[in-house]
Amino acid sequence: MSIQTHVIELPRKKLISKIQKNKEVHIKAFREAVKAYKIEVAKQLRSLAKLNKSDGNDSLDIELDLVKPIDNRKHYNKLIQRYEWEINEDVILSHNEFNEYVLDENHVSEQANFSNTFYLDSTN
Numbered sequence: 001m002s003i004q005t006h007v008i009e010l011p012r013k014k015l016i017s018k019i020q021k022n023k024e025v026h027i028k029a030f031r032e033a034v035k036a037y038k039i040e041v042a043k044q045l046r047s048l049a050k051l052n053k054s055d056g057n058d059s060l061d062i063e064l065d066l067v068k069p070i071d072n073r074k075h076y077n078k079l080i081q082r083y084e085w086e087i088n089e090d091v092i093l094s095h096n097e098f099n100e101y102v103l104d105e106n107h108v109s110e111q112a113n114f115s116n117t118f119y120l121d122s123t124n
Contacts, residue, residue, distance in 0.1 A: 012091045015101060016083050022104040023076035026112060030092050033069035033116035041066060070112040 005117060044064045083091065093101065100106040 029116045067118040
């Protein structure tokens with residue numbers, strides 16, 4: 001009994017276009033996250049300054065609770081470049097590759113999405 005892996009054949013140019021669109025969505029979310037991150041940094045620094053003024057504490061222990069936005073443009077650029085160099089007009093993707101490249105469902109994207117929406121939820 002053989003196990004068949006479902007594969008999908010699609011035009012290479014269509015795949016590149018989809019990866020580029022995924023990249024554009026990521027860049028937009030990243031830029032919005034950077035703005036929100038900077039606002040949160042300023043907010044936490046103001047709170048810390050008020051706290052230090054009010055308690056007369058000379059402690060140098062400063063701790064900010066921040067999640068840094070993640071920029072994954074390099075990841076998307078590598079994927080795009082991989083398929084720009086492909087000589088065949090059609091490419092065959094496994095189910096997992098389709099999910100990763102077309103649906104943008106992968107560990108890298110999930111991690112970036114988490115970090116890039118961390119502050120946006122609180123600012124909207």
